[in-house]
Amino acid sequence: MPTIRDVATRAGVSTATVSATLNGTAFVSPELKERVIAAVRELGYAPDAIARSLKQGRTHLIGLIVGDITNPYFTELTQVIEATAQTQGYSVLLCDTNQEFQKEREYLQLMRTYRVEGLILAATGRPDDYDLAEMHGLRMPVVLVDRALPLLPFDSVMLDNVLAATQAMNHILAFGHRRIGMIGGPRHLSVASEREEGYRLALQQQGIEYDGRLVRDGNFREEDAFTVSQELLSRSDRPSALFVANNHMLIGVMRAIADLGLQCPRDVSIVSIDDFRWANAFTPRMTTVNQPIPEIGHAAIRLLLDRLARKATTDPVHLVMMPTLRVRDSCKQVVFEPAERTTATIASMPASRNAFDHE
């Protein structure tokens, strides 16, 4: 590997001159400049970011820790974060914790070791897993995405999960459903508990009593959701509609429906949170609540870079993004239950929501 020294000797100049011409940090006469460029090309020299980082104390690296990159939400988030970071001159070091908190801790340590300048974290632990001192020991700005950690003084950007759930529920309710099941996630995750809160709230606003037997923990996972929804749907008094709290669980639910010989939306209406490419190709096309992933990603990067720029430690800012319902075909009018109010409510929902499809 040629070094800057090699370039310097070949061009007959000092290393300082090479550095100056390469970085444009000082005036260099056209003649020398040319010689340097030539030497660089001839030797195939490429600067060593490691050495530069050591000297400058900046790595131009940001860390991204997600729980499961296989989840389209995180996949798309990763994509926009990587792309945006790159336009700002940062590269990203990606870690997938496989939803294991222990791994997350190791990765946090790793990020520190690699002198990542800042961190975007989708935390997988429960809130009390995190030790303030330990997190502070990272000595770098952190922005939380998707999952809140209220005890930690970090910036955050996440969906208005309560609203997302009520949007979904209101849509179902508008079709006259009264017995509505929920397939939720692990309650220690803010996303999960907030979505359940939205479920309760929507029910309550319609004066429908909350029935704990109708809400099951699908653990945000396909297999658990499969088991749990199969059980829920094979009861004689099965719910006429299901609110599914994330995309992976939707797969399990749809499989369970097929396995039981049921059909959606004929036998059970479905609305889930998290839109994803395939939702629109299903039969029926799935009605979902979409998260503005590009905005979330941009915001996360912007918050991080802001902290990086002005070192001052201002109070953490919490961004809450708006969900949008994407009405498709997985919900239909309930038949065997009274449905008084429904037509009016349906009419009040703008049809243009569909415009978000096929983007």
Next chain:
Amino acid sequence: MPTIRDVATRAGVSTATVSATLNGTAFVSPELKERVIAAVRELGYAPDAIARSLKQGRTHLIGLIVGDITNPYFTELTQVIEATAQTQGYSVLLCDTNQEFQKEREYLQLMRTYRVEGLILAATGRPDDYDLAEMHGLRMPVVLVDRALPLLPFDSVMLDNVLAATQAMNHILAFGHRRIGMIGGPRHLSVASEREEGYRLALQQQGIEYDGRLVRDGNFREEDAFTVSQELLSRSDRPSALFVANNHMLIGVMRAIADLGLQCPRDVSIVSIDDFRWANAFTPRMTTVNQPIPEIGHAAIRLLLDRLARKATTDPVHLVMMPTLRVRDSCKQVVFEPAERTTATIASMPASRNAFDHE
């Protein structure tokens, strides 16, 4: 940030002793060891990988360049590569080229600058885009995944695409279909051309004449596939089955089918390459050809680490992985065409293929 010096002075030892106890590279008396550990804890010291890399000339970083991390194939590949690399003590620097060759070039340069030790590359350019000298200038081992670049002397691991396509086609043919359309990818990509070759081969073996009007370029993209398949399926003499060459295009195809008021498999049978989580939750459950992604990822890492270990430049090795057909419900017996041979052929296919589902 505390440095090793700070730890040394606080523990009353030299930096060498700190380094030795932290890395276990030399014997240190229990007493000093303890003092060092204490000092590290008290100061919250974490080693600086940058400085270490500079000194040792090793970064423990590997680069991964993919065209579109949003594609489940790459997503899953990324996941296993990241996980496997981590177990071998490597972290991964992820870059998404958004299928733009220009970006890929920039990223290659970036990888070199960051002194990544090796590179796993899913190339997006056409074969003649790559300059041997330029690629050699990277001065690091490269292993190609998914897409071949025959002119470059790099290790590679990819699917037997011809076989994958013939598996898909044989399945369709076994159901008696004779007019079979293909939605393919950009022909300059090896994956795409090989899959088309498999399509031709299967047809030929059944003595069916190749009809160019039945094969369309969906560019491996949802939207293009939508357009192209919509057109293909709205002809009066539309094919009774479609072979779809990748997962993203399947979405477009399914949307087109729904848009035209058709049904799968009643009106058109479908088999696609690339299995993915959702395939199994569709109505109908989609029959696909699966790639052994974990094996591909492991092999790629192993090849890379092998090269890293023994510096000797042996001849490139090319690994070809076996696809497996996952028979589900998106294909049915053709009704309006003669179908002599079919029953026998169906019987010859092991039913146990289904065992791969729900893994």
Next chain:
DNA sequence: ATCGTGTAGCTAAACGTTAAGGTGAGAGAA
């Protein structure tokens, strides 16, 4: 001629590690 001034390019120190080699104290043998 002398001095001052500006500036292109150079010299060398520093960033935080690691590791080769050196030092010196203690133990055992003569």
Next chain:
DNA sequence: TTCTCTCACCTTAACGTTTAGCTACACGAT
């Protein structure tokens, strides 16, 4: 006692950059 050997620990020189500060040359003013 003295020599030798061992070995725990230290000193110090790198690794490839950047950059502060220096040098020396040229030019204009006096």
